[in-house]
Amino acid sequence: MEPTEMDAGLRHVVEGRAVVSRAWIVAFTGAGRSTVARWYALRHEQPEERRHPERVVTIDRVDYYDQAEVQRFWAAHQEAVGTARLGVSGRRSGPGHGERGGGRPVSAERAQAVEVALAELRRAGGYQRGLAARLARTHGGGASTWERAVNAARTTYDEEHEHQAQRSAPE
Secondary structure: OOOOHHHOOOEEEEOOEEEEEHHHHHHHHOOOHHHHHHHHHOHHHOOHHHOOOOEEEEEOOEEEEEHHHHHHHHHHHHHHHOOOOOOOOOOOOOOOEOEOOOOOOOOHHHHHHHHHHHHHHHHHOOOOOOHHHHHHHHHOOOHHHHHHHHHHHHHHHHHHHHHHHHHHOOO
């Protein structure tokens, strides 16, 4: 990879070898900062051929890694995991990955939370502000988890009502 303006401060040459920062790795792979940090933190749990390289040098409190080793790691990771700048998480999005709209597979707990939220929407005759917070207080769990469940349930609820309206419309 040829140096670009993006590389300014993210890439250096130390003792004749190119070294790159985590920010460079993020830009190069398309992975999120937390993913790149996790690759490094869990490197010893990976087979040697897929292990994130060790830090080479620290410059101004920024860690740098051998660029050739990073590129080798990324090629091996793509081969093993099947990612190629697929998105921040490295997962393909779209149908066939759990939810209709894509994303990761739905856990049993999340599916149950969506069903609880959907039942509440049906009981109340539609969405009411504060529903997610009320469900979090009643059933436990985080507010953001219930927000996602309520949003998914609202989609289903709206689709149900759209189908009912289409069936009852005069022809």
